[in-house]
Amino acid sequence: MTDLLAPAVTPSSGGELTGLRLTLPQFNYAGFCRVCIRQDCADPGCAVQWPRYRWELCPDCGGTCFSTVTGVYCAECIDGLVEVR
Ligand SMILES: [Zn+2]
Numbered sequence: 001m002t003d004l005l006a007p008a009v010t011p012s013s014g015g016e017l018t019g020l021r022l023t024l025p026q027f028n029y030a031g032f033c034r035v036c037i038r039q040d041c042a043d044p045g046c047a048v049q050w051p052r053y054r055w056e057l058c059p060d061c062g063g064t065c066f067s068t069v070t071g072v073y074c075a076e077c078i079d080g081l082v083e084v085r
């Protein structure tokens with residue numbers, strides 16, 4: 001093994017994390033579509049729309065889902081991710 005030390009973070013356009021695609025399933029654990037907030041959604045428009053959402057690590061909890069401020073479950077994010085604005 002002759003692993004060269006690659007730069008840990010390569011600056012790229014938009015500040016995206018390289019090699020790590022932050023994503024969420026279109027449906028939450030209760031079966032609701034996160035685009036239209038309907039249960040068991042079969043709208044092809046949502047399926048097209050969903051991959052366009054961009055996510056980043058929650059600045060409040062750093063992706064852990066537990067707020068570093070309050071120490072309780074983070075209310076600011078979905079599973080540690082927030083939508084990029
Ligand atoms: Zn939908």
Ligand SMILES: [Zn+2]
Pocket residue numbers: 058059060061062063064065066074075076077078080081
């Ligand atoms: Zn959070």
